[in-house]
Amino acid sequence: xxxxxxHYLLVAFLITITYGINAESAGITRHYTFHIQLKxxxxxxxxxxxxxxNGKFPGPKVTAREGDNLQIKVVNHVSNNxxxxxxxIRQLRSGWADGPSYVTQCPxxxxxxxxYNFTIIGQRGTLWWHAHIQWMRATVYGPLIIxxxxxxxxxxxxxxxxxxxxxxxxxxxxxxxxxxQALQTGAGPNASDAHTFNGLPGPLYNCSxxxxxxxxxxxxxTYLLRLINAxxxxxxxxxxxxxTLTVVEADASYVKPFQTNIxxxxxxxxxxxxxxTKPIYPNATFxxxxxxxxxxxxxxDNTTVAGILKYHHKPTSNxxxxxxxxxxxxxxxxxxxxxxxxxxxTKMFRSLxxxxxxxxxxxxxxxxxxxxxxxxxxxxxxxQTCQGPTNTTxxxxxxxxxxxxxxxxxxxxxxxxxxxxxxxxxxxxPSAPVFPFNYTGVPPNNTMVSGGTKVVVLKxxxxxELVLQGTSILGIEAHPIHLHGYNFYVVGxxxxxFDPTRDPKQYNLVDPVERNTINVPSxxxxxxxxxxDNPGVWFMHxxxxxxxxxxxxxxxxVLDGDLPNQKLPPPPSDFPTC
Ligand SMILES: *[C@@H]1O[C@H](CO)[C@@H](O)[C@H](O)[C@H]1NC(C)=O
Ligand SMILES: *[C@@H]1O[C@H](CO)[C@@H](O)[C@H](O)[C@H]1NC(C)=O
Ligand SMILES: *[C@@H]1O[C@H](CO)[C@@H](O)[C@H](O)[C@H]1NC(C)=O
Ligand SMILES: *[C@@H]1O[C@H](CO)[C@@H](O)[C@H](O)[C@H]1NC(C)=O
Ligand SMILES: *[C@@H]1O[C@H](CO)[C@@H](O)[C@H](O)[C@H]1NC(C)=O
Ligand SMILES: *[C@@H]1O[C@H](CO)[C@@H](O)[C@H](O)[C@H]1NC(C)=O
Ligand SMILES: *[C@@H]1O[C@H](CO)[C@@H](O)[C@H](O)[C@H]1NC(C)=O
Ligand SMILES: *[C@@H]1O[C@H](CO)[C@@H](O)[C@H](O)[C@H]1NC(C)=O
Ligand SMILES: *[C@@H]1O[C@H](CO)[C@@H](O)[C@H](O)[C@H]1NC(C)=O
Ligand SMILES: *[C@@H]1O[C@H](CO)[C@@H](O)[C@H](O)[C@H]1NC(C)=O
Ligand SMILES: *[C@@H]1O[C@H](CO)[C@@H](O)[C@H](O)[C@H]1NC(C)=O
Ligand SMILES: *[C@@H]1O[C@H](CO)[C@@H](O)[C@H](O)[C@H]1NC(C)=O
Ligand SMILES: [Cu+2]
Numbered sequence: 001x002x003x004x005x006x007h008y009l010l011v012a013f014l015i016t017i018t019y020g021i022n023a024e025s026a027g028i029t030r031h032y033t034f035h036i037q038l039k040x041x042x043x044x045x046x047x048x049x050x051x052x053x054n055g056k057f058p059g060p061k062v063t064a065r066e067g068d069n070l071q072i073k074v075v076n077h078v079s080n081n082x083x084x085x086x087x088x089i090r091q092l093r094s095g096w097a098d099g100p101s102y103v104t105q106c107p108x109x110x111x112x113x114x115x116y117n118f119t120i121i122g123q124r125g126t127l128w129w130h131a132h133i134q135w136m137r138a139t140v141y142g143p144l145i146i147x148x149x150x151x152x153x154x155x156x157x158x159x160x161x162x163x164x165x166x167x168x169x170x171x172x173x174x175x176x177x178x179x180x181q182a183l184q185t186g187a188g189p190n191a192s193d194a195h196t197f198n199g200l201p202g203p204l205y206n207c208s209x210x211x212x213x214x215x216x217x218x219x220x221x222t223y224l225l226r227l228i229n230a231x232x233x234x235x236x237x238x239x240x241x242x243x244t245l246t247v248v249e250a251d252a253s254y255v256k257p258f259q260t261n262i263x264x265x266x267x268x269x270x271x272x273x274x275x276x277t278k279p280i281y282p283n284a285t286f287x288x289x290x291x292x293x294x295x296x297x298x299x300x301d302n303t304t305v306a307g308i309l310k311y312h313h314k315p316t317s318n319x320x321x322x323x324x325x326x327x328x329x330x331x332x333x334x335x336x337x338x339x340x341x342x343x344x345x346t347k348m349f350r351s352l353x354x355x356x357x358x359x360x361x362x363x364x365x366x367x368x369x370x371x372x373x374x375x376x377x378x379x380x381x382x383x384q385t386c387q388g389p390t391n392t393t394x395x396x397x398x399x400x401x402x403x404x405x406x407x408x409x410x411x412x413x414x415x416x417x418x419x420x421x422x423x424x425x426x427x428x429x430p431s432a433p434v435f436p437f438n439y440t441g442v443p444p445n446n447t448m449v450s451g452g453t454k455v456v457v458l459k460x461x462x463x464x465e466l467v468l469q470g471t472s473i474l475g476i477e478a479h480p481i482h483l484h485g486y487n488f489y490v491v492g493x494x495x496x497x498f499d500p501t502r503d504p505k506q507y508n509l510v511d512p513v514e515r516n517t518i519n520v521p522s523x524x525x526x527x528x529x530x531x532x533d534n535p536g537v538w539f540m541h542x543x544x545x546x547x548x549x550x551x552x553x554x555x556x557x558v559l560d561g562d563l564p565n566q567k568l569p570p571p572p573s574d575f576p577t578c
Pocket of ligand 8: 383384
C-alpha cells in the first residue's frame with residue numbers, strides 16, 4: 001500500500017507543461033492526474049477511511065493561467081462511481097468536461113479513467129473542483145486557481161503572498177451513509193461534526209488542537225486570501241479578529257473593493273479578500289473563525305471552526321517563548337440567523353464595470369422565467385413509516401414544484417447529443433409556477449411536489465432573465481443557486497414576493513456583480529440575467545447538497561448556433577459509459 005501511495009504521489013507531482021503555438025496569448029496545456037483512492041485519516045480522535053485524491057485531503061491545488069488548456073486525467077481506484085466538476089469554469093463548447101453525473105456524463109466507474117479536457121477562456125480568479133455525484137464531494141474537493149495571463153496585473157496591488165483557505169464540513173460518519181439514510185427515511189440528514197479550514201477543525205473541538213490551520217504572516221504586508229466554501233450544506237460567516245478584510249473578487253469575477261470584518265459564503269461560492277497585516281508585530285495572535293448562517297427549521301451543525309493568524313517573529317527575538325505566551329484574541333460573529341447581516345453584506349458586491357473588465361449585462365431580454373425554489377414533500381411508500389415533516393411524508397425540494405429525477409442509464413447531454421432525448425427528458429419545464437400562491441406568506445396546505453425530468457430549451461444567444469423566488473414551504477431559508485456553464489449578473493434582489501411591476505425599476509444594469517452561485521435570500525427573491533452563448537446541457541441547482549439530493553435542480557438545454565464555432569463538438573473517445 002505504501003509503495004502504491006508513493007507511486008501515485010510522484011505521478012501527481014509530474015505535471016508536464018507543453019507550450020502552445022503562441023504561449024503568451026493562447027496559453028499552454030497543463031496535465032494533471034487525479035487518482036481517486038481511499039485514505040485513512042484521523043480527525044476529532046476518530047480514524048476513518050475517506051475517498052480522497054492523490055492521498056491528499058483536501059485534494060491537490062490545480063493552478064493554471066487564463067487561456068491555458070487543462071487536461072486532467074481522473075483514475076477511479078475506489079468502489080464508488082465518481083465524476084469531477086470544475087466549479088465555475090465556463091466550459092465554452094466543452095460541456096463534455098463539466099462533470100455532473102448523469103447530467104453531462106455517466107460517472108467514471110471503478111478501474112476506469114477519463115481525461116477532462118478544457119480551455120479556460122476569459123476567466124481568472126479563485127474557483128474549485130469537487131466530486132459531482134451523491135455526497136462524494138464531502139471529501140473530494142480542492143482549489144482551482146486561475147492566475148491572470150502572463151504580464152497581466154490584478155486590478156489591485158500585487159499581494160505579497162496568496163493563500164487558499166477552503167472551508168469544509170467533517171462527518172465522523174460516512175457522508176454517503178448519511179444521505180442514504182436521509183433519503184430512505186425521508187428525514188433531514190444527520191448534522192456534520194465539525195467545520196474545517198483546509199481540512200482542519202481547530203482547537204474549539206474536542207481532541208482537535210493539533211489539527212489547527214495556522215496562517216503565519218509578516219507585518220506590513222498584503223495577503224490575498226482565496227476563500228472557498230466547500231461545505232456540503234452550510235453557509236458560513238468568516239472573520240479574523242482585529243483585522244479588516246478588503247473584498248476584491250467573487251466567484252472568479254473582480255468586484256469593486258469594499259471593506260468588511262465578516263464575509264459570508266454560501267456553499268459553492270468563492271471570495272478573494274486582501275488581508276493587510278499590522279505594521280508592527282502585535283503582542284497577540286488572532287483567531288479566524290467560521291460558523292453557519294442558518295434560518296431554517298431542523299438541526300444543523302452550529303459548531304465553530306477556528307484557525308490562528310500568527311505573526312512570524314523577528315529571528316532575533318525568542319521565538320518559542322514569545323509566541324507561546326501571546327494571548328489569542330477572539331472575534332465575534334453575527335447571530336446564526338442574522339438575515340439582516342446577510343442582506344447588507346450581499347448588497348455590497350458590484351462588478352468593476354470598467355473598460356478592462358466591462359459588465360456585459362443583457363439590456364434586452366428575450367426570455368423571462370420565474371422559478372420558485374424551496375422545500376416540499378413526497379409521499380411515504382405505502383408499507384413504510386417515514387420521518388419527514390409527518391410520518392406519511394418524506395422531505396423533498398423543487399423548482400416550480402418539479403422535483404428533478406436524474407436519468408440513471410445515460411446523461412442528459414449524451415441523450416440530447418445523440419438525438420435520443422425523448423426517451424430521457426421532456427422540454428416542458430414550467431417557465432412560471434403553474435399554481436401561483438403567496439410564496440413568502442402562509443404556505444399551501446398541500447406541500448407535495450411533482451417528480452420529473454424536465455428541461456428548458458433555449459436557442460443559441462438568447463438573453464435570459466430569471467427571477468428565483470424563495471418559498472416558505474416547510475420553513476424559510478436561503479438557497480445558494482449555482483448555474484453550470486455560465487456566469488450571470490445579479491440585477492436585483494429583495495425580501496417578500498417579487499413584484500413584476502415595481503421591482504424591475506430598481507434593477508442595477510450598470511455594475512451588477514457577476515457570479516456563478518447566488519443566494520436566494522431567506523424569504524426573498526433574486527433576479528439574474530445571462531446570455532445563452534454556450535451550447536450544451538447545463539445543470540442549475542441549489543448548492544446545499546441535501547437540497548440537491550431532494551431534487552432542487554433543473555437543466556437548461558442550449559442549442560447550437562448556426563456557425564461552426566457555435567456548436568458543441570462530439571464527445572471525446574474516452575467518454576465514460578453507464
Ligand atoms: C486503513 O486502515 C485499515 C485498518 O487499519 C487498513 O486495513 C487499510 O489498509 C488502511 N488503508 C489505507 C488506504 O491505508
Ligand atoms: C483536448 O481538446 C482539444 C480541443 O478540443 C483537442 O484538440 C485535443 O485533441 C484534446 N486532447 C485530448 C487529449 O483529448
Ligand atoms: C484588538 O481589538 C480590540 C478591540 O478593538 C482592541 O481593544 C485591542 O487592543 C486589539 N488588540 C490588538 C493586539 O490588536
Ligand atoms: C509587547 O509586550 C512587551 C513585553 O510585555 C512590551 O515591552 C511591548 O511594549 C509590547 N508591545 C506592544 C506593541 O504592545
Ligand atoms: C447549537 O445547537 C445545539 C443543539 O441544537 C444547541 O443546544 C446549542 O445551544 C447551539 N449552540 C450555539 C452556539 O448556538
Ligand atoms: C434569531 O434567533 C434568536 C434566538 O433563537 C431569536 O430570538 C431571534 O428572533 C431570531 N432572529 C431572527 C431575525 O429570526
Ligand atoms: C443592515 O443595514 C441596515 C440599514 O443600513 C441597518 O439598520 C442594520 O443594522 C444592518 N444590519 C446589520 C446586522 O448590520
Ligand atoms: C415494502 O418495503 C420493503 C422494504 O422497506 C420492500 O423490500 C418491499 O418491496 C416493499 N413492499 C411493497 C409491496 O412495496
Ligand atoms: C403516524 O402519526 C399519526 C399522527 O401523529 C399517528 O396517529 C400514527 O400512529 C403514526 N403512525 C406510526 C406508524 O407511527
Ligand atoms: C432508474 O431510473 C428509473 C426511471 O426513473 C427508475 O424507475 C429506476 O428505479 C432507477 N433505477 C435505479 C437503480 O435507481
Ligand atoms: C402574503 O403573505 C404576507 C405574510 O403573511 C402578507 O403580509 C401579504 O399581505 C400576503 N400577500 C398577499 C398578496 O396576500
Ligand atoms: C405540486 O404538485 C403536486 C403533485 O402534482 C400537487 O399536488 C401540488 O398541488 C402542487 N403544488 C403547487 C404549489 O403547485
Ligand atoms: Cu437550497
